Amino acid sequence: MALAVPGGDKAALSALGWQSVYRTLAEAPGLAVERVFPDKLGTTEGVDPRTRESKSPLSSFPVIAWSITFEEDFLSLPRTLLAAGVPPLAAERPSLPLVVAGGPVAFLNPAPIAPFVDCFWVGEADDRFLHFFDTLRGLVFDGADREAILDAVKDMDGVYAPGRSKTPVRRITSGGQGPLTDPAFSCFISGRAAFRDTLLLEVNRGCPYGCRFCAAGYIYRPPRHAELDELKRIVEMADPPKVGLVGTALTDWPELLPFLKWLHERKKKFSLSSMRADGITEELLVYLRERGIRTITLALEGASERLRRMMSKKLDPKDFLNAVRLCARYGVNHLKIYMIAGWPGETDEDYAELADFLAEIVRIRSEEPGGRKKQFMRITIGVSSLVPKPFTPFQWAPMLSEDALNARMKGLEKLAKPYKGVTLQHDDPFQARLQGLLARGGEELAEFILLAAEHGGWKKALKLWNGDPAAILDRERGQDEPFPWEVVDIGVRRDYLWKEWERAKAAKVSPGCSARGCGQCAGCGMEPQSGA
Template sequence: MALTVPGGDKAAISALGWQAVFRTLTEEPGLAVERVFPDKLGLTDGTDPRTRESNSPLSSFPVIAWSITFEEDFLSLPRTLQAAGVPLLAAERPSLPLVMVGGPIAFLNPAPIAPFVDMFWVGEADDNFLRLFETLKQLVFDGKDKETILDAIKDMPGVYVPGRSKTPVKRVVSGRTGPLNDPAFSCFISGRAAFRDTLLLEVNRGCPYGCRFCAAGYIYRPPRHAKLDELKRIVEIADPPKVGLVGTALTDWPELLPFLKWLHGKKKKFSLSSMRADGITEELLVYLRERGIRTVTLALEGASERLRRMMSKKLDPKDFLNAVRLCARYGVNHLKLYLIAGWPGETDEDYEELTEFLAEIVRIRSKEPGGKKKQFMRITIGISSLVPKPFTPFQWAPMMDERSLTARMKQLTNMVKPYKGVTLQHDSPFQARLQGLLARGGEELAEFILLAAEHGGWKKALKRWDGDPAAFLDHERGEDEVFPWEVVDIGVKRDFLWKEWLKAKEAQVTPGCPGIECSKCRKCGMENV
């Protein structure tokens, strides 16, 4: 089989999901996996796509499996198939190869690319995943035709064959309760990767806080932590120069500081993804600074306390300011802050509160001893536009229009101008709206994706497309509206998400997910997975 990862070498080698799949499959003696890394435009090197291992053409493999994480990578699918000489639409492929898609998109919303795809893998790579490929191997070796193969696998656990499988297809979870027994880690440590010479290591999967805008907090339920001994074993086998810890809630892992000290004892450099402000203790920050960590990233998300209650962020502003104080006191060179703009019902008053909050952050920076140094702590504020995602309470929410988002970004850019050493970066409202369209649409979007593939990209496709993005984005959805992504069952009850949406509109906070105790909670329906 060919395993295809869009984005090019640099991005692909720094992505963990497909590497976990690659490792799982290559450890099976009866399976041969070769890699293809088309760039974001769907091309490998300007010629027909070929594998890294044997330089074989992509079209020569009976199964072409795709790992897709981001909606914008949809464009790479038809373009790469076209470059390989493989018919783009599944209905136009009466014989092999089978085109398969896995990754977060497969259980977030597979509908927009379903017309291109023969089968989706819905969930994590567990024993069912291996059984699927053993079944495929036997069917291919027995000379079965495509129709027979799809009928044979259509109702296997975790398999969604558009138009054939019984829906909704339940997401497969590897070890639903207890620790994370199969943490993802890099197969390839490379100087060409976005994270150079780094072993990326998954510390936890999912998030216990249940922020209403965050798909990861719902599609990866229940949250699970890796075992300390297992992570040590992985590091000792790989023996990398540097370890990058990956997770949605690193500071919630009780073994974080002991593991960092163990890494230092092994003479391994390390880096951490963003941390919750309320998890940054003085002991942890002092240790990070002693080990040379210069940058700390904190997520504030909402401009005001009202907006943070709307999203159920569960973050005390005092804890956030205390984290800033510790960073300034102990000489952090660069503090990165992340916010999201474009919330339903947000007002200028919310951003007036943010202006005051930023002034307090700058005051703390100047007051602390570390802030008086000639090279005081730089602050970078990153702003992204809210994209209401499937399988979150915000799946019913409207998305802010492009003009309003652009005006908000301009307002925020002006907000930071008075402050020395404070910069602001924001995403493109157009790109955010595009992501929203691709995230929330159904199979009718395949036509739009084809137009983008054939006519030079998304902007040109929008001019040619008969559809209207506003129809997908600009209005609040009804309680009983059927969504195209509900061909998948992630395990969280729709009624639970609806109640959370009603609470969001009232800015009411809900307790987070209890994790391994979820079987005793049962409020969101995870016991049915």
């Protein structure tokens, strides 16, 4: 089988999900897995897509498995199949190869690419995942045709075969409740990766805070932490020069500092993804600075306290300012602050509050000893446009127009401009709206994606497509309106998400997802899976 990862090898070698899948499959007897990293045109090195290991053409494999993380990578699927001489639409493929897809989009919203895909793996990779591929292997070796193969697997746990499976298909969770028993880690440590020569290591999966905009906090319930001894075992086995810790709530892990000290004792450099401001302690920050960490990343998310309540962020502004104070005091070179703009009902008053908050951040920086040095702490504010995602309370929300988002970004640039050493960067609202369209649409978007593949990209396709992006993006959805992504069941009840949407509009904070296990919180409906 071929395992295709969009985006080229530099990005692929810095992505964890597919590497975990690759390891699981490559270690299984009877499965031979070869990698292909198609570029933006669906080719490899300017020619028809071929695998990295044997340079075999993609069309020669009976199974082509895709690992897709981002909606913009939908374009790679038909482009690569076209470049390989394989019909991109499943209905036009009377025989093998079989096109299988997995990754976060398979259990977030598989609908836009369903017409290209024969079957999806919905969830994480566990024993049932291996059983699925072993079943495919047996059927292929027995000479079964495409129809017989799909009929044989369509009702297996975790398999969604569009037009064949009984829906909704329940998302597969590996290991169930308790610790994260299968933390993802890099198979390939490469100087060509975006994170050079780094073993990426998953510390936790999911998030206990339940921020209403964040799909990871809902599709990866319940949150799970890896065990310290298992992470140590992985590092000793891989023996990398550097370790990059990956997770949504790193500072919630009680073993974080002991693990960092253990890494240092073994002369391993390390880096951390963004941290919660209320998890930045003096002890942790001093240790990070002693080990040469120069950049700290904090997530503020909302411009005002009202917006943070709307998203149920659970962040005390005093904790955030204290984290800034510690960063300035101990000589952090670069503070990155993440924000999201484009919330339903946001006002100029919300951003006037942000202006005051930014002034306080700059004041704190200048008053601390580390902030007064000649090369004082740089501050970069990174702003993303809100993309309301499936299976979150914001799945009912409208998205701001491109003009409104552009105006907001210009206002933010003006807000940051007076301050020395403060830079504001923001995403492209057109790209954000495109992501929203691809994230929230149904199977009708396959035509749009195919137009983009055949006619030079997204902007050209928008002019040619007869669909209406506004119907998908610009209106608040009705309470009982069916969603195309509900062919999947992630385990969280729809009525719970609706209740959270109502609370969001009222700017009321709700409890997060309890680390004590399912049934110990307000009740999202998540239940342990049988057999997990």
